[in-house]
Amino acid sequence: MTDTRAVDLDGLPETVAAYLAVHNTGDPEREAALFTADATVVDDGGTHVGIDxxxxxxxRAEAAFTYTATPVGAESAGRDRYxxxxxxxxxxxxxxxxxxxxFTLRDGRIADLVIEP
Structure with missing residues (x-):
């Protein structure tokens, strides 16, 4: 079992804060630049491996729907897991x-991102 602790949204690592800031901008290149070259994203039943x-x-996610994303809470499960x-x-x-x-971070970038309800 992993111990988690609540984290103030203002206390998130720079990379996670940058992801949250750019997520609503519609700029896929700026968003992708926050990931490692070998990053993995799991979302909506699909797994996407590698920066391309x-x-x-x-x-695809930005083209499919128009939406806003507002952070409402955060926690940490270790130095590089949020x-x-x-x-x-x-x-x-x-x-x-x-x-x-x-989020799992490595070398200041997002190495893994799993999105789930």
Whole structure:
């Protein structure tokens, strides 16, 4: 079992804070630049490995729906592992949802991101 602790949103690592800031901008290249070259993203039943696949995933996600993502809470499970809950509102089915974004960092970049309800 992993011990977690609550983290103030202002106390998140620079990379996670940058991801949250750029996530609503519609700039896939800036968002992708926050990931390692061999990053893995798991979202909506799909796994995307490598920066090209991650960049494609970002582009598809941004093109599919219009939405805003607001951070509502965060926790840490160690120095390089953070979970941020984002509240999404938009034109997707259901119109709103809270998604947990599990970040694993390596060398100041996002190495793994798992997104789940």
């Amino acid at each position: 696949a991650v960049t494609s995933w970002i582009r 979970t941020v809950v984002l509240h999404l509102e938009g034109d997707f089915p259901g119109g709103e949802i809270d998604l947990r974004h599990h």
